[in-house]
Amino acid sequence: MPLVELAAIWKSFGQNPVLKGIDLTVEEGQVIAMIGRSGSGKSTLLRSINGLERIDDGTILIDGEKIGSKDADLRTLRLQVGMVFQQFNLFPHLSARENVMLAPMVVKKASRKAAGALADAMLAKVGLSDRAGHYPDQLSGGQQQRVAIARSLAMEPRVLLCDEVTSALDPELVNEVLAVVRQLAKEGMTLIMVTHEMRFAREVCDKLVFMHQGRIHEEGSPAELFSAPKTPELAQFIGLVEAAG
Amino acid sequence: MAYQFDFGSLWEYRGVIADGVGLTIRLTAVGTVAGVGLGIAGAFARTSRSPALKAAVGAYVEFIRNTPFLIQLFFIFFGLPVLGVKLSEWQAASLAMVVNLAAYSTEIIRAGIQAVPKGQIEAAEALAMSRLQIFRHVILGPAMRKVWPALSSQIVIVMLGSSVCSQIAAEELTYAANFIQSRNFRAFEVYFVSTGLYLILAVGLRALLKLVGWSLFRRRRHV
Ligand SMILES: Nc1ncnc2c1ncn2[C@@H]1O[C@H](COP(=O)(O)OP(=O)(O)OP(=O)(O)O)[C@@H](O)[C@H]1O
Ligand SMILES: [Mg+2]
Numbered sequence: 001m002p003l004v005e006l007a008a009i010w011k012s013f014g015q016n017p018v019l020k021g022i023d024l025t026v027e028e029g030q031v032i033a034m035i036g037r038s039g040s041g042k043s044t045l046l047r048s049i050n051g052l053e054r055i056d057d058g059t060i061l062i063d064g065e066k067i068g069s070k071d072a073d074l075r076t077l078r079l080q081v082g083m084v085f086q087q088f089n090l091f092p093h094l095s096a097r098e099n100v101m102l103a104p105m106v107v108k109k110a111s112r113k114a115a116g117a118l119a120d121a122m123l124a125k126v127g128l129s130d131r132a133g134h135y136p137d138q139l140s141g142g143q144q145q146r147v148a149i150a151r152s153l154a155m156e157p158r159v160l161l162c163d164e165v166t167s168a169l170d171p172e173l174v175n176e177v178l179a180v181v182r183q184l185a186k187e188g189m190t191l192i193m194v195t196h197e198m199r200f201a202r203e204v205c206d207k208l209v210f211m212h213q214g215r216i217h218e219e220g221s222p223a224e225l226f227s228a229p230k231t232p233e234l235a236q237f238i239g240l241v242e243a244a245g
Numbered sequence: 246m247a248y249q250f251d252f253g254s255l256w257e258y259r260g261v262i263a264d265g266v267g268l269t270i271r272l273t274a275v276g277t278v279a280g281v282g283l284g285i286a287g288a289f290a291r292t293s294r295s296p297a298l299k300a301a302v303g304a305y306v307e308f309i310r311n312t313p314f315l316i317q318l319f320f321i322f323f324g325l326p327v328l329g330v331k332l333s334e335w336q337a338a339s340l341a342m343v344v345n346l347a348a349y350s351t352e353i354i355r356a357g358i359q360a361v362p363k364g365q366i367e368a369a370e371a372l373a374m375s376r377l378q379i380f381r382h383v384i385l386g387p388a389m390r391k392v393w394p395a396l397s398s399q400i401v402i403v404m405l406g407s408s409v410c411s412q413i414a415a416e417e418l419t420y421a422a423n424f425i426q427s428r429n430f431r432a433f434e435v436y437f438v439s440t441g442l443y444l445i446l447a448v449g450l451r452a453l454l455k456l457v458g459w460s461l462f463r464r465r466r467h468v
Binding site: 050051052071075078079081082083085089090091092093095102103106107152155 | 364374378383387462
């Protein structure tokens, strides 16, 4: 059984249809990269998978269970699906360690001691043990993003959604974050990531999904799609990106 | 003949003045704690998804902000007994202070809430936190920190506004001053001294609020 199963997802903003019948299955341990032009609906799709956007139609199944739209259902969904954002979104009044501790304490009712130990383990995993007491504004963008990843991992999600997690970073800070994601992939974490890092997508992903005008235009192994794109849109997109990169 | 200043004549009323200062401080303390507490609740209610609750809180805030404090006080003290709610001078004055500050602080705190970046709230949602948990742990601290100076000013305004409570014979500082003046006719001396006392109270209150803010929002280091 797939871990995530999307069937016929539709979503409009007002009169503007943004997702037009998306079907996608993700197996446990798979790493999916989503690519596509600006405005093609990649973020909207990711946000729909953890309920930050309400879909108009279609079904989302996590581990075979259908997700409703009630608050309680959404929270159950979010316990399984973590998300890391382009803009880090750390809580500025909390130290790195407290950022990681917060959700385990308030959502899972972990004791301060247990949450602290968990936070230390997660910060060690992203290589930031020595920054535990720093506040977000005392950390570089790359460090903040790694804290954000640690914060998501502390909730032990079954799937992690990553929306352009390196796009807001200075070029020299991109690799430290990609290294963490690569390590997660290696450990068997199920990942769905929107990315513009084509080389990374090619090296790390099991499946590449090309979004175009609210639809999945092409999907398959990265090797296939990069070497022999079937549609002119993908060919053009890859050409554009490689020319730019 | 020139006026002979006689501050010494106030000495026999020192007990009355001290009681007045004491009541002003108590009114302010009750008004601040309950008013800001209700303001936090009101600001949370205004983030609710229920239009009825939002509208009700909004109407309350606008009603209080657009009517004079003295009328609110008279309504509570002279008006409510008609409905069978009879309050002592102290109770009515405290209630008026609370009701008034609650409305202003709802509005002030709401501005702080709106300044919290949406992304932080979404990050908290993605961590499976509930609305109340997000408000308490993610929104409230930064919002209060941001509006603390504005809130502090409002608290001082309300403290000075408590002067009006003399009108229902709540025996706070202004009431004490009026009382002494009616006995010894030393208007200049009495109001000079009470002005000075209000000034000291206001400056002291500002300093106290600054200290409270500092201890609430300072960064704690526990690594
Ligand atoms: N909250 C919103 N309200 C209205 N329209 C929106 C909203 N969010 C997204 N859109 C629109 O939906 C479309 C898809 O946006 P989305 O953010 O999903 O694209 P994307 O593929 O992630 O693009 P990018 O690469 O620029 O991040 C765009 O046309 C965008 O303007
Ligand atoms: Mg996007």
